Amino acid sequence: MASGQGRVLELAVLGSLHETPLHGYELRKRLNALLGMFRAFSYGSLYPCLRSLLARGLIAEEQPASTTIVGGRSKIVYKLTAEGKERLQDLLTQAGPSAWEDESFGVHFAFFRHTEAEVRLRILEGRRSRLEERLDAVRTALARTRERLDSYTLELQRHGLESVEREVRWLNELIATERRASEEPGRDTTSTDE
Template identity: 65%
Template structure:
């Protein structure tokens, strides 16, 4: 499975964990809620859905009679099928949520992982955030070293583009620092009040101003 198809699988399972949907509604959510999927089409989505059904992670059901007929008109006959997450699919998605390896830190995958932080445990959120920060700090160091070597050979516009790329990475590192500190503060508060209900361990991390991830497309590297 390619990295991009793996991201789509993850996002589809995550959205269907929230509620059953038909293909038209899924594509709409992928395009609007998860902006990194704007380029995906029905040609990408339906093979993914078919694979997930074959693996037993989704089931297909007829749409209820009260289903909005406008969706069926826009999406064709396929809109009459509703996709529902199975118990095995939920278990598989939870396994994916627990993964914190390098793939979770990459530009496109991180944005999708972050979109589902509300369903992710605090410890996993911390590992993903810290891994992403480490990856960006490495990238920033390389960008600075490259700029120092080539500064004299660059024209003004290329130099400005390089600076813009660095500023984009620096901005995301600052944003990650704020998120990590917010997560740590939430953990400290929980430790100070052990008798309080710990419902946020499995979702809904601490809300923090400005928690929309910076657009990876700003990065020129």
């Protein structure tokens, strides 16, 4: 168990490499463009993660192949191995708290294309109850202390509450869409695999 390595980053890397082989620098750029609004991975976590994945045989270095030896600029291109693809499918199938917490939800969502419809639905719903829990907690706390709060604190609470409420509405729409798509006779959005 010495690796651990934070399932989120692992999923993000595996998922990205599933599309096309990449080297570290480019991988980071893609990831941060993909998730730009939610999080930003740093080299300090990316490189250790790549090393761990390499050691576990989930990714492999791609030979420069006679064609690409132009400059000779050192560049290590990684690609997914068969085991890596299995592991990716595994991670994509997991619909637990680790899929709908703040830091991980975005990453899971970003790869929904490769996720089964049923799992998508469970993650969406899990995310929604997570947010509703938080909403309840804050609303309760707020009700007990409303008088004592100054206008800035109040405004912060109001803004936070509103943002989360909006995300819940967003999730509601997504869930409805998913339900409609899965019940619809003709079309199947799942597109079995790649």
